[in-house]
Amino acid sequence: MEDSSKAYVHSISGAGRLLPSAGRWNSIEVDFGLIPTSSDSKESSPLMYSKSYDFRLSVQDKSHLKRFIYIVTSLILVAAAAALLAALLPRKHAGGGSLSGLPLALDHALLFFDAQKSGFLPKSNPVKFRGNSALQDGEWKQDNTSLVGGFYDSGNNIKFSFTTAYTVTLLSWTVIEYSHKYAAIGQLEHVMDIIKWGSDYLLKLLITPTSSSEPESLFSQERGSANDDAKVDNDITCWQRPEDMTYPRPVFKCKSSASDLAGEIIAALAAASLVFDQEDPNYATRLAQTSQTLYELATKNHVKGTYSEDKDCGVQAANLYNSSSYKDELVWGATWLFLATGNFTYLRYATENFEAAVEEALPSDTGVFYWNNKVAANAVLLTRLRYLRDPGNPYEPTLKNCSDMANMIICSYLSTPNKFSMTPGGLILLQPNKSAPLQFSATAAFLSKIYGDYLTIIGIPGASCGSEFFSLERLQNFARSQVNYMLGDNPVKMSYLVGFGDHFPEHVHHRAASIPWDGHNYSCSEGKRWRDAKESNPNVLLGAVVAAPDEDDGFLDTRNRPEYTEPTIAGNAGAVAALVDEPPTPRMNGVIGGMDRDKIFSKINS
Numbered sequence: 001m002e003d004s005s006k007a008y009v010h011s012i013s014g015a016g017r018l019l020p021s022a023g024r025w026n027s028i029e030v031d032f033g034l035i036p037t038s039s040d041s042k043e044s045s046p047l048m049y050s051k052s053y054d055f056r057l058s059v060q061d062k063s064h065l066k067r068f069i070y071i072v073t074s075l076i077l078v079a080a081a082a083a084l085l086a087a088l089l090p091r092k093h094a095g096g097g098s099l100s101g102l103p104l105a106l107d108h109a110l111l112f113f114d115a116q117k118s119g120f121l122p123k124s125n126p127v128k129f130r131g132n133s134a135l136q137d138g139e140w141k142q143d144n145t146s147l148v149g150g151f152y153d154s155g156n157n158i159k160f161s162f163t164t165a166y167t168v169t170l171l172s173w174t175v176i177e178y179s180h181k182y183a184a185i186g187q188l189e190h191v192m193d194i195i196k197w198g199s200d201y202l203l204k205l206l207i208t209p210t211s212s213s214e215p216e217s218l219f220s221q222e223r224g225s226a227n228d229d230a231k232v233d234n235d236i237t238c239w240q241r242p243e244d245m246t247y248p249r250p251v252f253k254c255k256s257s258a259s260d261l262a263g264e265i266i267a268a269l270a271a272a273s274l275v276f277d278q279e280d281p282n283y284a285t286r287l288a289q290t291s292q293t294l295y296e297l298a299t300k301n302h303v304k305g306t307y308s309e310d311k312d313c314g315v316q317a318a319n320l321y322n323s324s325s326y327k328d329e330l331v332w333g334a335t336w337l338f339l340a341t342g343n344f345t346y347l348r349y350a351t352e353n354f355e356a357a358v359e360e361a362l363p364s365d366t367g368v369f370y371w372n373n374k375v376a377a378n379a380v381l382l383t384r385l386r387y388l389r390d391p392g393n394p395y396e397p398t399l400k401n402c403s404d405m406a407n408m409i410i411c412s413y414l415s416t417p418n419k420f421s422m423t424p425g426g427l428i429l430l431q432p433n434k435s436a437p438l439q440f441s442a443t444a445a446f447l448s449k450i451y452g453d454y455l456t457i458i459g460i461p462g463a464s465c466g467s468e469f470f471s472l473e474r475l476q477n478f479a480r481s482q483v484n485y486m487l488g489d490n491p492v493k494m495s496y497l498v499g500f501g502d503h504f505p506e507h508v509h510h511r512a513a514s515i516p517w518d519g520h521n522y523s524c525s526e527g528k529r530w531r532d533a534k535e536s537n538p539n540v541l542l543g544a545v546v547a548a549p550d551e552d553d554g555f556l557d558t559r560n561r562p563e564y565t566e567p568t569i570a571g572n573a574g575a576v577a578a579l580v581d582e583p584p585t586p587r588m589n590g591v592i593g594g595m596d597r598d599k600i601f602s603k604i605n606s
Contacts, residue, residue, distance in 0.1 A: 101500070103185040105487055106579040108499050108543035110187060112572045113194045115512065115541055118159060118242060119149040129517035129539040133242035134159075137249055138204075138219075147219060147251065150201035153320075154568040155510040157242045158235045161205055161219065162307065162321055165264040166371045167573040168198040169336070170443075172271035173381075177450060178580045181594040191576075192275060199272040199287060202265050206294055207253075216297050218254045218262060238524035239531040241512050247524070254313035257305030261313075262298035263329025266291045267374075270333065270340035274600065288340050295337055298330060299349065324365070324372055327357040332374035335381055342603040347391065351398035354378065358405075367409045367420075368430045369443040371570045379405040380447050380454075387458050389601045410451055411465035413444055414478055425491040425553040426481055435563040436547035438486055438496060442574035445479040449581060452476055453595045483578050486545065491553040497575065498567075499542040506536035507559040509566035513541040514559060531559060541567070545575040 115127040118134045137159070138147030151167070153160045172195055175182060182188035205219040233247040254261065269291035276284040298304075306326050308318035323329075331350050338346035358375055365373040383406040385391065386399040412419040413428060421429045423437075430440035452475040455462065462471040481489075488495040488503065495501035498508060508514070515522055515530045516538045522530070537559075544567035549555040556564045 101487065102483070102579055102581055103187075105497055105500050106185065106187060106576065107190075108497060109545065109572055109576045109579055110190055110194060110543065112498075112541065112543035112545070112567065113151065113197070113569065115544070116151040116153075116569055117149075117197060118152055127542075130512060131243045133157075134245065134249065138251060145204070145207065145219075145251075147201075147204055149197070149204070151198060151569050152242060153570075155508070155562060155566045156235045157238075157240070157245060157511060158320075159201075160317060160321055161202070162261050162264060162317070162323070163371050163568065163570045164198055165202055165261070165268040167569045168195055168202065168268035169264065169271050169332075170573040170577055171195050171198075172268070172275045174446075174577050174580050175275050176271065176600050177453075177595050179596060179599070181580055184594075192279070195272055195275055196283075199269060202268055203286070203290055205265065206290060206297075208293075218258055218265075218294075218297075219251060233524050239511055239514075239527035240522060240524050241515050241527070243512075244521045244523070244527075252313055252316070254307055254310055257310050257326075258307035258313050259298050259304040260323045260326035260329040261307040262294055263326065263331075263333040264374075266295050266298065266333030267329070267336040269294070270336035273340045274602070277602065288337075291333070291337055291340065295333060295346070298333075304330075321371065324362050325357070325360045327353060327360050328374045328378065331357045332378050335378055338604075339600055340603060342605055344391070347395060350378075350382070351395045354382070354398050354402070364431065364433070367412050367444075368440055369447055370440055370574070376405075376409050376447065377443075378402075379409065380451055383451070384454050384600070387454055388597065389604060406451060407463045407465055410448055410463050410475065411468060411470060413448060414470050414474060415465070415468065421551075423549065423551055423553045425485065425549075427485045427490070427549065427553070428482060429551060432551060436566075436568070436571060437551075438545060438548040439568070439571035439574050441482045442486065442545075442571070442578040445482040446574065446577035448475045449479040449578070450595075452479070457595065457597055479578065480581070483581070486548070486575065486578075490549070492549070492555055494549075494555055494557075496546050496548045496555075498544040498546070499540055505546050505555075505557045505565050507557050507565060508537055508541050508544055508546060509559050509562040510537070510541050510544065513537045513539045513544075515539075533559075543572070545572050547571070 111126060114125055115130055117125065117130065118137070120132050120135065121130060134157070135148055137149075138145040147159075150159045150164055152158065153163055171191060175188070175191055175195065179188055182191055207217045207219070235249075238245075238247060269287045273284040273287035273291065276287070304326055306323040307313045308322050331353050334346045334350040334353075338344065338350060357378075361373055361375050365375070367376055369377040379402040382399055382402040386396075386403055390396075390399070418428075421432060423429065427437060428441050428444060429437055430444060431437065434440075451463070452472050455472060455475075462469055463475065464470075486496050488501045493503055495504040498504050511527070511531075514533070514537045515527055546565050546567050547563055549564070559565060
C-alpha cells in the first residue's frame with residue numbers, strides 16, 4: 001500500500017511554483033510526517049544510569065505557559081516550513097568540476113523528450129503544456145497510412161525519421177551500457193519509455209506491399225514541410241503549437257535509395273531490441289526482426305544512395321539534415337544488428353565495409369559523432385568488441401584498426417596543441433563552421449567517458465597515441481569539463497540546459513513553449529506575436545539543451561536567433577549520453593563502475 005503521508009512534487013526554476021507529479025520521474029519525495037513511525041523498546045539503547053528520580057512540576061502562572069507553548073510552536077512551524085522550502089525549491093548547481101547535480105540534470109534532459117512527443121499523449125505525460133497533436137499524420141493523398149506518434153524534431157513541428165532513429169540508437173546505447181546508473185537515480189523506466197515512444201514510430205516507417213509486384217517503401221524525413229515558402233502555411237513558416245495545426249502535412253516516401261536512413265533505423269531497432277530483451281521479449285523480437293528485414297532491403301534490393309538525393313524522399317529535409325554518405329549508417333546498422341542477434345553475417349558486413357565508410361566520410365567529420373557521421377562511434381563500439389569479446393579472425397584486422405582509430409579520436413580531443421580549437425571558456429569546437437556546438441561536444445564527452453570505462457574494465461591505465469599517453473583521469477576530466485560547461489561553468493555563467501541552475505535561456509526558440517497554454521487556439525498569423533514577443537516563454541521547456549554559444553563564448557537569449565536558442569532531439573540525446581555519469585556503482589555481477597560489461601554481448605554465443 002502506498003504511504004499516504006508522502007507526495008511527489010516538482011519545481012520549475014524561474015516559474016515560482018510547485019507542481020504535483022504523477023510519479024518519481026521529475027519529482028522529489030516529500031514526507032509530511034502524518035503517520036508516526038513505530039518504535040521497539042527492546043531496541044533502545046541502555047541508559048547510562050540505572051537510578052531514576054521523580055519530579056513534580058506545578059504551573060503557577062498559566063499565561064506564561066501559554067506564551068511559551070505559542071513561541072515554541074511557532075518556531076517549530078517556521079523551521080518545518082524552511083526545511084520544506086529548502087527541499088522543494090531548485091538548488092544551485094555550480095560548475096567547476098562538481099558533478100553533484102548530474103542526476104537532476106539528467107532528469108531534466110529526459111523531460112525534454114516528453115515535451116517533443118507527437119500523437120496521443122498519455123495522461124501521465126509530465127509536460128502539462130502539451131496535448132494530443134498531429135492525429136492525422138500519414139493520411140495524405142494516396143498514402144493512407146497511420147504515422148501518428150514520434151517526436152517533433154526541434155522548435156518546429158516537423159518529424160524527421162533520420163534524427164529520430166539516431167536519437168533512439170544513442171539513448172539505447174546508454175541504457176545497454178549504464179542501466180544500473182539509470183536505475184540508481186530512478187530514471188530507467190523513464191528513459192525506456194522515451195526509447196519505446198521512438199521505436200514504436202520507427203516500426204511504422206517500413207511498408208511491406210501486399211503485392212509482390214510493388215516495391216517496399218520507407219517513409220522518409222518529414223511529416224510536414226521543411227520548405228521555407230512564405231506563401232504557404234507549413235511547419236517552417238507557421239508559428240503555431242502542434243495542437244493547433246490545420247495546414248497539410250505531406251508525407252515523403254523513399255522507393256529507390258535512402259540507404260543512410262535505412263541504416264540508422266536498422267541500428268535504432270536493433271539497439272532498442274537489446275534494451276527490451278528482458279522486460280518485453282516479444283517486443284524485442286519484433287524490433288530485431290524488423291531491423292533484419294530492413295537490412296535485407298537496404299543492402300540487397302535498393303539502389304544505394306542518400307535519402308537527401310531523392311526528390312521524392314528527402315530533398316526538402318536536406319535543407320536541415322543533409323546526409324553526406326550512406327556507408328557509415330549501413331556499417332553502423334550492421335554492427336548493432338550483429339550485437340542484437342549474434343549473427344556473424346552482420347559483423348562480416350560491418351568489418352568488410354568499415355574502411356569504405358571511413359574513406360567516404362567528410363574530412364571535417366573526422367572524430368565527430370553526430371546524426372550525419374557514425375564512424376567515430378562505430379570505431380569505439382567495435383573496439384569494445386575487440387577488448388571484451390574478441391571474435392578473432394577474419395575480423396581482427398578491421399577491429400585492430402578500429403581500436404587504433406579510437407585511440408586517435410580520443411587523443412585528438414586532448415592533444416596539446418589541440419587538433420580541435422576551443423572557445424576561451426573551454427568548449428571544444430569540433431565543427432567550428434557550424435552552429436550548435438554543444439551537440440558535438442556532448443557526444444565527444446560521451447565517447448571519452450565510455451572509452452575510459454572500457455579501458456577500466458580491462459585494466460588499461462589510459463590511451464596512447466604515438467609518444468603521447470593520456471591517463472583515464474584525464475579522459476574523465478575532459479568529459480566532465482564539457483558537461484560542466486554545458487551546465488553553467490562558462491564565461492557567461494549560463495546553464496544551457498533549461499531549468500537547471502539559476503541562469504538559463506528563457507526565450508527558447510520553440511513553438512509550444514512560447515505560446516500560452518490557455519485553452520485558446522492560435523492561428524499561424526496569431527502565433528507570430530508570441531514568436532516576436534520580448535517576454536520570456538510562458539512555458540518553461542524543462543531539460544531542453546539549446547544550440548548554445550558562439551566561438552567566443554557569446555550567447556544571445558533571443559527567440560528569433562535559433563542558432564543560439566533552438567534545441568533538438570539529436571542534441572538532447574547527446575546531452576543525456578554525456579550526463580549518465582553518476583552515481584558510481586560498485587563492482588557486482590558483471591557491473592563495473594556502473595557499466596554492464598556483458599549485456600551488450602548477451603546474444604553472442606561464446
